[in-house]
Amino acid sequence: MSQSLSFSPNLSFKGEGQKHGYASFSSNANQLKFSFRHKPKTNTSVSPCAVATEIPTHWYNIIADLPIKPPPPLHPKTFAPLQPQDLSHLFPDELIKQETSSEQFIVIPDEVVDIYRLWRPTPLIRAKRLEKLLDTPARIYYKYEGVSPAGSHKPNTAVPQVWYNAQQGVKNVVTETGAGQWGSSLAFACSLFGINCEVWQVRASYDQKPYRKLMMQTWGAKVHPSPSNLTESGRKILKMDPSSPGSLGIAISEAVEMAALNEDTKYCLGSVLNHVLLHQTVIGEECIKQMEALGETPDVIIGCTGGGSNFAGLCFPFIREKLKGKINPLIRAVEPTACPSLTKGVYAYDYGDTAQLTPLMKMHTLGHEFIPDPIHAGGLRYHGMAPLISHVYELGFMEAISIPQIECFQGAIKFARSEGLIPAPEPTHAIAAAIREALHCKESGESKVILMAMCGHGHFDLPAYEKYLQGAMVDLSFSEDKIQASLANIPQLS
Numbered sequence: 001m002s003q004s005l006s007f008s009p010n011l012s013f014k015g016e017g018q019k020h021g022y023a024s025f026s027s028n029a030n031q032l033k034f035s036f037r038h039k040p041k042t043n044t045s046v047s048p049c050a051v052a053t054e055i056p057t058h059w060y061n062i063i064a065d066l067p068i069k070p071p072p073p074l075h076p077k078t079f080a081p082l083q084p085q086d087l088s089h090l091f092p093d094e095l096i097k098q099e100t101s102s103e104q105f106i107v108i109p110d111e112v113v114d115i116y117r118l119w120r121p122t123p124l125i126r127a128k129r130l131e132k133l134l135d136t137p138a139r140i141y142y143k144y145e146g147v148s149p150a151g152s153h154k155p156n157t158a159v160p161q162v163w164y165n166a167q168q169g170v171k172n173v174v175t176e177t178g179a180g181q182w183g184s185s186l187a188f189a190c191s192l193f194g195i196n197c198e199v200w201q202v203r204a205s206y207d208q209k210p211y212r213k214l215m216m217q218t219w220g221a222k223v224h225p226s227p228s229n230l231t232e233s234g235r236k237i238l239k240m241d242p243s244s245p246g247s248l249g250i251a252i253s254e255a256v257e258m259a260a261l262n263e264d265t266k267y268c269l270g271s272v273l274n275h276v277l278l279h280q281t282v283i284g285e286e287c288i289k290q291m292e293a294l295g296e297t298p299d300v301i302i303g304c305t306g307g308g309s310n311f312a313g314l315c316f317p318f319i320r321e322k323l324k325g326k327i328n329p330l331i332r333a334v335e336p337t338a339c340p341s342l343t344k345g346v347y348a349y350d351y352g353d354t355a356q357l358t359p360l361m362k363m364h365t366l367g368h369e370f371i372p373d374p375i376h377a378g379g380l381r382y383h384g385m386a387p388l389i390s391h392v393y394e395l396g397f398m399e400a401i402s403i404p405q406i407e408c409f410q411g412a413i414k415f416a417r418s419e420g421l422i423p424a425p426e427p428t429h430a431i432a433a434a435i436r437e438a439l440h441c442k443e444s445g446e447s448k449v450i451l452m453a454m455c456g457h458g459h460f461d462l463p464a465y466e467k468y469l470q471g472a473m474v475d476l477s478f479s480e481d482k483i484q485a486s487l488a489n490i491p492q493l494s
């Protein structure tokens with residue numbers, strides 16, 4: 001095997017707020033999984049899958065460590081700062097508490113950890129063969145979340161969201177889905193707790209991805225294309241454009257409307273909100289330990305951003321270490337040029353959905369009426385960015401770039417043909433950015449450590465690969481006029 005990672009098979013280290021642990025490692029030297037034991041065992045050659053693995057015990061809340069606190073969300077009608085009770089028709093109490101918490105660490109319930117064990121800890125893999133293909137001195141690592149049952153990072157939050165709903169006796173939840181990854185994750189989580197699940201899937205991806213719909217149905221969920229005739233919000237859009245490809249903003253409106261109209265139904269969101277980003281920090285917490293055990297420190301950390309949850313999940317714990325002065329990586333978000341909320345949007349209060357039903361959030365936005373072109377990365381077609389990421393971006397702790405989809409798929413093909421995994425269209429953005437960085441290293445001779453978020457596999461996204469392989473993929477151009485028209489309709493707050 002050409003991999004040359006060397007580390008002690010029984011390494012002790014100290015983690016933040018954690019006892020000394022002992023890490024044992026897979027014999028596959030380019031894939032690192034942890035298992036912690038509080039007492040060292042004599043047999044250190046045990047496969048990590050064969051001993052009880054330890055998953056982070058807490059989620060990390062970056063708000064506690066920020067020098068300036070993020071602006072509060074506002075009530076959509078009165079524009080007054082939102083009160084916790086304003087959210088109670090949508091979310092269970094514990095999730096509302098997490099949404100507004102400034103505690104640094106929040107305990108992960110044992111039942112949730114137990115389910116996380118089905119796929120966590122996820123592997124951190126060195127992309128040695130990609131490095132070789134690119135002939136770069138850079139060392140490229142990826143944290144792979146595609147090993148979850150739904151094939152992405154989304155179950156990391158679907159499971160706790162459904163668990164807290166179940167604890168409160170909720171029987172029905174509704175949601176939207178863009179790529180279908182979130183809808184299938186929620187359907188999976190609901191099937192574990194016997195909760196009914198109804199999903200509004202953005203029309204473009206409903207048509208492109210019939211197997212995502214079947215996955216959701218297999219886990220027992222009901223799936224509707226969005227815009228639909230089932231809601232006022234959907235009917236309004238269909239009246240204006242009967243062949244609307246839909247958008248996450250429209251699908252959110254439909255699901256929120258259903259939750260607001262039905263007392264026995266709550267709403268779940270797959271990204272954007274503080275509690276969603278919080279749940280995803282299990283990714284970064286694990287990864288810090290994995291990098292530490294390898295003796296590596298990332299110079300650049302890269303992730304794709306739709307609403308921002310996989311990016312935040314990997315990066316926020318590293319930003320904590322950066323704020324402590326322990327490390328100083330560049331943190332880089334990558335968005336599609338067809339939906340560039342961070343790089344071309346404005347930082348302003350805007351609605352999270354098209355029909356203006358959600359609270360107003362201060363975020364980078366292209367305007368809640370912006371309907372992105374139907375790029376293949378359906379999960380990145382959101383007009384806004386998580387308020388927490390927007391705030392961290394404004395504070396200067398990270399940067400952002402945008403990349404068109406053909407370059408992303410060129411990167412994905414290189415990745416698939418060197419590393420074997422076929423990425424979902426969303427993380428192809430992270431891969432393309434990592435390749436750019438690695439090629440810069442080739443020119444400069446620097447051997448930087450590049451860490452990227454590989455947040456899901458693309459096994460149900462093969463029509464996108466078919467388009468690319470047939471040479472039929474196009475770069476959907478970004479329209480300044482379309483964005484200006486949409487920005488003209490964001491609320492003007494004094």
Ligand SMILES: Cc1ncc(COP(=O)(O)O)c(C=O)c1O
Pocket residue numbers: 152153178179180181182270271272304305306307308309310311378379380424426427455456457
């Ligand atoms: C695989 C995958 N990656 C990324 C995203 C984007 O969401 P987020 O920015 O919240 O990670 C999605 C959203 O559906 C997704 O399915």
